[in-house]
Amino acid sequence: MQHGHSPSSLLIVFLSGLFLIAVAEPASAVAPATMRVDVVHSGDAKSDHYALDRVLLEPLPWPGNPARPLDDSNRGLNKFEVTDAATGALLYSRGYSTIFGEWQTTAEAQSLARGFGESLRFPAPGKPFKLQLFKRDTGNAFVPAWSVDIDPAAIDVQRKSLPAPATPLAIRSSGASADKVDLLILGDGYTQAEAEKFAADARRLSEHLFSVSPFKERAEDFNVWAMMLPTPESGVSRPSTGQYRVSALGTRYDIFGSERYVLALDNRAFRDLAQYAPYEFVEILVNNETYGGGGIFGQFSTVAAGNAWADYLFVHEFGHHFAGLADEYYTSPVAYQSAPARPEPWEPNVTAMHVPAQLKWRALVQADTALPTSWPKADYESHARDHQKQRAALRAAQRPEAEMNALFRADLEFTAKLFSPDPNFRRIGAFEGANYEARGYYRSQMQCLMFDRSDAYCEVCRNAISTIIDLYSRAPD
Numbered sequence: 001m002q003h004g005h006s007p008s009s010l011l012i013v014f015l016s017g018l019f020l021i022a023v024a025e026p027a028s029a030v031a032p033a034t035m036r037v038d039v040v041h042s043g044d045a046k047s048d049h050y051a052l053d054r055v056l057l058e059p060l061p062w063p064g065n066p067a068r069p070l071d072d073s074n075r076g077l078n079k080f081e082v083t084d085a086a087t088g089a090l091l092y093s094r095g096y097s098t099i100f101g102e103w104q105t106t107a108e109a110q111s112l113a114r115g116f117g118e119s120l121r122f123p124a125p126g127k128p129f130k131l132q133l134f135k136r137d138t139g140n141a142f143v144p145a146w147s148v149d150i151d152p153a154a155i156d157v158q159r160k161s162l163p164a165p166a167t168p169l170a171i172r173s174s175g176a177s178a179d180k181v182d183l184l185i186l187g188d189g190y191t192q193a194e195a196e197k198f199a200a201d202a203r204r205l206s207e208h209l210f211s212v213s214p215f216k217e218r219a220e221d222f223n224v225w226a227m228m229l230p231t232p233e234s235g236v237s238r239p240s241t242g243q244y245r246v247s248a249l250g251t252r253y254d255i256f257g258s259e260r261y262v263l264a265l266d267n268r269a270f271r272d273l274a275q276y277a278p279y280e281f282v283e284i285l286v287n288n289e290t291y292g293g294g295g296i297f298g299q300f301s302t303v304a305a306g307n308a309w310a311d312y313l314f315v316h317e318f319g320h321h322f323a324g325l326a327d328e329y330y331t332s333p334v335a336y337q338s339a340p341a342r343p344e345p346w347e348p349n350v351t352a353m354h355v356p357a358q359l360k361w362r363a364l365v366q367a368d369t370a371l372p373t374s375w376p377k378a379d380y381e382s383h384a385r386d387h388q389k390q391r392a393a394l395r396a397a398q399r400p401e402a403e404m405n406a407l408f409r410a411d412l413e414f415t416a417k418l419f420s421p422d423p424n425f426r427r428i429g430a431f432e433g434a435n436y437e438a439r440g441y442y443r444s445q446m447q448c449l450m451f452d453r454s455d456a457y458c459e460v461c462r463n464a465i466s467t468i469i470d471l472y473s474r475a476p477d
Contacts, residue, residue: 031061035124042115056158063177075324096298117267168277184279187228189287295320331384373429
């Protein structure tokens with residue numbers, strides 16, 4: 001398949017199945033090819049290592065915004081840079097996070113080494129280049145971690161792909177990929193007979209995403225695609241309950257021992273399917289009813305499409321994946337181990353607030369707002385302890401999901417009654433309790449869907465999302 005096209009034409013992509021997708025490209029430029037570098041990221045709690053897996057050209061042209069090749073958002077646990085080998089000129093950069101980076105903070109990483117596949121995608125350079133990876137140090141500054149020299153003309157660069165195994169369906173078409181954020185929704189755990197169910201789930205959940213600000217106001221800056229590979233049985237694995245399923249993407253529950261955490265662990269399978277649609281961000285729908293999801297900045301997010309809280313889960317996990325938003329809750333059990341130090345987080349919506357006058361969202365705080373900002377923290381935590389005990393008991397007894405849904409509704413109702421009368425309920429300040437910690441980390445508002453199962457992002461999160469939309473989209477010429 002050609003990686004370029006006539007400046008005055010549409011790129012016609014034929015994929016096996018029912019659809020013929022026509023992707024309009026700007027008439028003034030030919031998009032470069034999409035290069036992908038797959039790496040293996042391995043190590044344990046104290047060290048990590050990188051190894052080159054493969055270099056390949058994907059079958060579709062680069063979908064990104066040519067006007068913003070460099071990432072100035074300072075997001076992600078890692079960053080990669082592409083520089084010209086001859087001149088040292090910086091050609092492309094992006095921040096991202098990884099499954100390994102999360103796993104490295106678990107108890108298992110103290111006694112075991114593991115490896116995870118990762119992919120770096122960028123517009124293919126025409127000449128030899130250096131690919132350099134960076135990671136955060138203990139103060140959250142980027143430091144060099146690994147680099148490799150790559151010649152695009154080398155014989156071991158993979159230039160051919162197998163015929164497309166599935167067909168992308170256009171859910172939302174707003175314009176040329178170079179001008180828009182391209183979101184790809186993948187399905188896992190859907191049988192061939194459930195293909196229409198997947199399409200309906202993708203439409204339903206993406207429509208909800210664009211009902212939530214700031215995605216609502218920026219909906220025309222997005223294209224949305226949907227694609228799935230059928231599986232023999234419905235659903236993905238839940239090992240904690242003895243439920244195992246063949247998965248197209250390696251998606252399962254119980255990641256890092258957390259019963260609700262859902263991730264796709266087969267990076268090759270995920271990327272080799274996704275490459276047949278234009279994409280910069282990926283949401284994976286799992287065909288399960290049990291509450292669960294997950295999100296890795298710059299990699300993908302997941303959601304249990306059949307759960308009663310799927311709308312919330314989609315938007316919450318997409319906030320992690322799309323904008324690098326931190327979890328603002330701190331009373332739910334997580335697999336990560338706490339660190340005694342409290343460096344200023346790179347995530348835009350939480351802070352250690354070492355210097356209140358330098359609070360990262362200080363411009364949004366009214367002059368008469370106290371920092372830290374008071375809220376009914378003790379009453380909330382007392383309720384949360386009881387809530388988590390009930391939640392654990394329901395899971396241990398494998399009670400019907402309807403009972404868990406009822407518990408979540410009761411929890412949200414309690415929070416609304418507790419928070420709404422408080423004089424600081426709508427204020428922007430610094431509310432202690434965030435980033436999985438009861439002490440030492442702060443969130444900007446009392447309530448946000450990154451904190452609980454409410455239905456709106458706080459203003460700081462909305463601004464952080466808008467920054468990423470601007471990085472990947474552009475106004476038409």
